[in-house]
Amino acid sequence: MTIIKALVVDDSAFMRKMITDILESHSRITVVGTARNGQDALEKIEKLNPDVVTLDIEMPIMDGITTLRKIMQEKPRPVIMLSSLTKEGADKTLESMEMGAVDFITKPSGSISLNIREKEAEIKTKVLQAMKIKVEKLAQKEPAKPVALFHPTPMPRRNNSEKSILAIGTSTGGPRALQQVITQIPKDLPVPIVVVQHMPPGFTKSLANRLDQLSQVHVREVTDGEYLQNGTVYIAKGGYHFKVVNRGKGLQANVVQEDNRNGHQPSVDVLFESLSAIQQCKVYAVVMTGMGADGAEGLVELKSKKKNTVIVSEAKETCVVYGMPKAAEKTKLVDFVVKLPDIAETLVNQLKARGE
Missing domain, CATH: 3.40.50.180 (Methylesterase CheB, C-terminal domain)
Structure with a gap:
């Protein structure tokens, strides 16, 4: 049985402890370290080489988006974002998905979610699933060019009522x-x-x-x-x-x-x-x-x-x-x-x- 090594990144000590406890309650997951901001996370990735990273979006010193960009450029691996349910949180989550995050988890009640246990099953499932994902397929590509436009007078349909x-x-x-x-x-x-x-x-x-x-x-x-x-x-x-x-x-x-x-x-x-x-x-x-x-x-x-x-x-x-x-x-x-x-x-x- 392969053991998944996880790194937990969050500026809240409470959230780091809760997410660590949730992950380590699964027999296939071990938390090899935690980090309090993006800069700390990059150093821990270099040192600990985790299989999966859970990464908070909102952090001081280096936020989650900047950290994700550096991870995907320098040390690509599955990254799962933790996001608030605000519009800003949603927008940043979509940006992170474009940059190569494999998935995201919403915090039930803001940056410090005392009820994070509500997400226990989802957190464990997504970390387990992340190991099945081909990270190289998430590499950023050049924007696709639009397909040629239709002719102004397309062929008539065989059934005009359809x-x-x-x-x-x-x-x-x-x-x-x-x-x-x-x-x-x-x-x-x-x-x-x-x-x-x-x-x-x-x-x-x-x-x-x-x-x-x-x-x-x-x-x-x-x-x-x-x-x-x-x-x-x-x-x-x-x-x-x-x-x-x-x-x-x-x-x-x-x-x-x-x-x-x-x-x-x-x-x-x-x-x-x-x-x-x-x-x-x-x-x-x-x-x-x-x-x-x-x-x-x-x-x-x-x-x-x-x-x-x-x-x-x-x-x-x-x-x-x-x-x-x-x-x-x-x-x-x-x-x-x-x-x-x-x-x-x-x-x-x-x-x-x-x-x-």
């Missing part, structure tokens, strides 16, 4: 994967895009805002009851399921709080299954990097009710975590297995080929 929609599901490693795909989507894409990214409440809005700044298409956190517009990306709201319904005027968002599915809310299966129930709706479904199997059951439902559904999964070679795409491919229903840099172009070409 609506079309592009649906994407992703989890661990997803924010960076979404950035690579969505920033390549042309602004005149003639279909709406709906996205489930596993994230807690408060973080999906920051993700949408960040992607909107970087992309040609509009990106927003979805609102219950709004009609879905072509050339717009709708990100599921953390803590809510995102379903799509047909209300006559067009496709409409149905944002609801229900039981978790596969441990998640929002769930990819819930989104895909809602699309399978809409008559006269062509679906292009994409499953990208993530732990677990969320989305696989939804793909089965889609293909059983809509034989013309086009399914794309991210290739193992580019996945940060190959769980969700692997489960999708096991259904034997995937039409295209595509490396991350080529997903947007594959989707655009499929839309063009089918006269969208």
Whole structure:
């Protein structure tokens, strides 16, 4: 049994003690050291060579973002960020994910969370999962170039009454994967895009805002009851399921709080299954990097009710975590297995080929 060596970095002595106790209560994890700020952390990494680092975002002397940048440049390894639930905390968390952090954990009640024990299972699970992640796949890359725009007069559809929609599901490693795909989507894409990214409440809005700044298409956190517009990306709201319904005027968002599915809310299966129930709706479904199997059951439902559904999964070679795409491919229903840099172009070409 491999023992995972962890370094705990936090400016609060209380938080260092609590997180250390939580991690060391697992038989496969040992805390080899703690650090009170980023500068201290870099010295401890050099000396102790931990497998995984838990890193607080807000610290004196050297904050978590600066520390993460230096770790990924000099001593790359899995880093899990600890973040507050504020908007600033969410924005900085998204920035850290872009820079190569493998995941994040929210502090329940601010920088010194006396109730951090509420997160015990999540903290241990994410440290264990971090060891399965290919850190080299989180290295920063040059921004992707947008796919060529559609012609102003695309081929007519074979069925003019049929609506079309592009649906994407992703989890661990997803924010960076979404950035690579969505920033390549042309602004005149003639279909709406709906996205489930596993994230807690408060973080999906920051993700949408960040992607909107970087992309040609509009990106927003979805609102219950709004009609879905072509050339717009709708990100599921953390803590809510995102379903799509047909209300006559067009496709409409149905944002609801229900039981978790596969441990998640929002769930990819819930989104895909809602699309399978809409008559006269062509679906292009994409499953990208993530732990677990969320989305696989939804793909089965889609293909059983809509034989013309086009399914794309991210290739193992580019996945940060190959769980969700692997489960999708096991259904034997995937039409295209595509490396991350080529997903947007594959989707655009499929839309063009089918006269969208």
